[in-house]
Amino acid sequence: MGQHSKKFPRTPHSATRVMAPASTYAPASVVAVADTIGAPRPSDEAAKALASDVEYRLRTIIQDAIKIMRHCKRETLRAEDVNAALKLRNCEPLYGFGTGTSSVQYKRTKEDPEVFYLDEREIDVRELITKRLPRPPVDVNLVPHWLAVEGVQPMIPENPMPLAPEPKPLQPPLGSKRPRARAEGGGDPDAGGLQPVVSHVLTKELQYYFDKVTALVRGAGRAEASDRDVDLLARALRSLGEDVGLHNLMPYFTQFITEETTASLRDLPRLRVLIQMIRALISNPDINVELYLHQLMPSVVTCVVAKRLCQNLDEDHWSLRDDAANTVAFVCAKFGAAYPSIQPRITRTLLRALLDTKPLTTHYGAVRGLQALGPKVVRETIMPNLRAYMTNTLEPALEAPKPLDDSELKNASEEDRNIAVAKAKLAVLRHTDAQRVMGALQEAVGACLRDEIGDAENAAREKRLADQLMRWHRIDGAGRFEKDETATGKDAPAKKTPVSPNSPSRQGRGATAKGAKSAVVPKAAPLVRGRRTRGTTPDDDIGDAAAAHAPNVAVAETHV
């Protein structure tokens, strides 16, 4: 057989593409075929007419072939279908393209890249004869099994796996993992797994919003955030707190917050922003936060009682704890009615944090959290345990740390000296922590007692006090501890921070971020002085009230 060459002007296999719209069989192909079979070269006119007719015939044959393929209940066209279509039109079938020779390879000629020829291997007859015969095909067999029994598909190997592969959820571009769509993935296993999986679809706008907000939170949470960032963040938080239509984003925000919290446990500024974000989301009236509370609360409680929430030990993590504690209280107030179990659970968690042998920072957070939950909670939780706690935990810690003994250090090696210095620093730190806890306790117990007395006058005063308290609280995290610091402040190593005696108390705010160690302790003295001089200001009332209503604390104080 001579080499059967064809010329396809565009694509070599376009003849098999039934839907190919443009004319695929060019007049040039007709000329090429005529050349190969030795026929006289047709005129252009004739070639054109022939080409269009050949294409028409080819297409009809392929359509018939497709029809036959369908009736054989197959989805792939085979050479045998084309042959059957040819037979249907009383044409000679193409021999040599049986079922077994599916991979027919056409090759381009070197001279003309548009001329193709069939690459046929030469076969050695002797080799063919000596070759072992191929194995006969496996016989057709019939195998019955239960596809379904009374409408339920049994889980047997003959049936497919019951669960359809879950479609992959879209990834938000900034790398944070998306939570699984809340709609049930996979559907009912009885349904045979082909139940459509309801995926959580976000609009482009919402995705954009999500990306922007998360980027802002990440950006503004850095220490070197620019003013613009801070400003934008404030706006974003306001938007989170007020905008409608954010509900669809809630699962993503929740996930984001959870992951960010765990990832940046030492990143105080970011945690601060995150707490603000949670607050904003919770206060948004158009979001069903209830559904996500169980995911959000761990983050908040972490920010209350975590052992360490900052990079440097002297950062002001106290205010973060206070914020978080207030958030907890806010949540309990808002959803306590709908979920009566939420407050007891949180209370239990906090109490456990307080009573366990945990670092003092955790204790502080627990006390603040319990206090924020209200005086009743304090009475129930702290009061019964107060004495034990004081004697066992707090009092040892409140003892003033020993100043460094220079004489001892002189003899010691460099290394030992360093260790000793570090130890001393730690001791100081621990002491200040203890003072904080003490202050928090005083406040909590004081509030509790005031609540118990609860006469009208007191209530009014209390309100004033509380306001004041809040103001101070806002002004200066350190301002509340004058009581014990009057006792201990003088012992504190004053050399560490030379604070001018008349420096206004407000300065402390700026200093807190820099280092609690330097800011807290020495500031106390001027503060106290300032307040004392003011005479009958509400400050005195605090002290008086605390002293009057908290005999335990007073005892503790005098003891100290």
Next chain:
Amino acid sequence: MSASTRTPDAEGASEALDRVVLRYLAKRGYKSAAGVLRAEAGLAQTVSEDDYKTGMSLASAMGADAALSDHLLWRSEQESDPRFAIAAYAKLRDWAHGSLEKYKGELCRILFPAFAHVLIDLVKRGFGEEAREFYVEHHADHMRLYGEDLAALSALSEPEHIESDPIARKFLENKASVRMTSYSFDLLVKFLHANDLMAVLAVLNAHLCVDVVKGDPSPFEDDADGAVVITGRTPEAQRKFNSVKGRWGLVESCLEIERIRQHKKDTKEREKERAAKAREEAKKSKKKKKKNDGGAEEANEAEVDEDGEGEGDDEEMPDVPEKKEAEYPVAMLENPPNTIRSKVPLPQLDYDAYEEAVEDLRWRVKLTKDTLPTVCFFTFTHAHGLLTCSDATADVKHVAGGFTDSVVRVWHLEEEDEDYKKYKKEKGPIDRDAKVARSIPMTEFVGHSAPVHQVAFSPCGKFLLSASRDCHVRVWSMELKICLCAYEGHLHPIWDVQWSPFGYYFATACHDRVARVYAMDAPFPRRMFVGHLSNVDCIAWHPNVNYVATGSADRTLRLWEMSDGECVRVFAGHAAGVRSIAFSPDGRTIASGADDGRVYLWDLARATCVASLKGHVGPVYSMDFAGGGGLVVSGGADDTVRVWDASTPETNEDDATNAPPPLSAVAKRLPLKTFPTKNTPVFKVKFSRRNLCLAMGARRSKTESS
């Protein structure tokens, strides 16, 4: 209003104008005004009616605003530049796509006929190149709904092709009917007028029947439901013979009826016996006056047993062992259909087969939405690409497969093969759960000379029909295991063959667009049903044997009367060729599955679609109704067996007079249950007589599936 102003003018006008006005009035329903005009103009009633029938075929065919057709008559078809037609189509297309959502669906529907005719017209006039360009530019719009037609149209390039090409002939010789609401139609006409798109208008005039209906277009148009189907008849004509009263009841000798009759007899007998027993017991109790707890208990048991019968009788069961009823609910036709007298002489089933069938029906499980069927799947291994069709007997004793190697293979499920016999002799019968390879004995029926496209067991299970691409139908004896006869009469491949529900007759669906009916005793066809515009792909018998339904690649479903060979129903609406048909056992509904996976249920009496079953994503190869009705099961190329609710909404006989709702308004249903198979397309689903669902298919080899 307009009538009163026109009437005086008409007096002086020419007769032609009078006619125009008359038609307009008639169409608009101004009967009195028309009468006045007719009287004044002195036109006889017959004149206007003649008008309809003669030269003005369009007006009647369009059944529409007569003003349009008249307007068209003023203009002869312009011999114009091909570019003009192309531009006109483009304009129409842009306008239709840019129209209001509400009317868009309807307006876009006329685009395909317009496209096809512009294309054919271009080729016909010798503008092959322009036609190709036109095709390239616009074919994408229609690819989804009209892929097959497009493939054929794209091939046309020479005027000579038009003469011979079947698809082109189909378009030229038949009118496409398009359904439209009157407002959309007005919009269209106004647009064509305003833009002077004479070329398109001429095409629409010549080749389109617009079926104008009242009301608003349905808002949830699924465009797959609105594919334009050429049925070869005008909507009027179609409506006319779709309104022919059919005899959809069952015949007296039908098994279902027999079953109901027997059930009645049984219950009567039982009641009698019960009464007798009660009397006896009453006597006894009078004598003994003792505890009757035992009796009460029995009564309770009886109640449980009788639940499924729906009879509500609370008396106890008689102890008649040989006539024991099943403990589970038994399927029966719920409202026994009216019976008819068959116009076709019916054969009698032989005694044994009959008794067996009745006994099987007595044990037939009732299947409903809540009690879904049990499906037994027969996998043909190593057979993908080889197996083309399969069937099983109603008693599930034999399973047959037709293969591309021209062989029909039958597996005998109840026989034991030689190896197993030997094994049993040596070691005794094996446990059901034992993992001993046990091949099913198989017989090869060799006789065909081309791939076998359908096999079918006779209702009695004694004969097997096979239809092949070699243009022969063969009938094989299952007892003798030989070929009894080869039936001639076809010149083209036979795609489908089915036994009548009583045996003896069988019908074939052929590639040559004709369906034929044979009786077993003669090798030539007894009936030929001609009318389909493309090859007939599937065929089914009405349970009363008086009708045969055929489905074709021309996307229509037709119903033929056996006695006189007339077509009595045409159902159009599928957007792809019809691949499978099934009648409901009560003979009132027909289900049709198409190549695009859509299944429709059609009500025969009202000649409308009653439900659209959405779920399959490939051709639906086979369907069957559960015995007793209520469920329909379908199997397809998407490797699933799906179970559907087949209940039809209550029909009012009065409704038949109303215009059928458009397909898009039909209730859509999702499958009740989907059973995916393991990489095995489902070639056949069938309910056994006891309502076990059988499904068959050949597993794909791994290379095929990837």
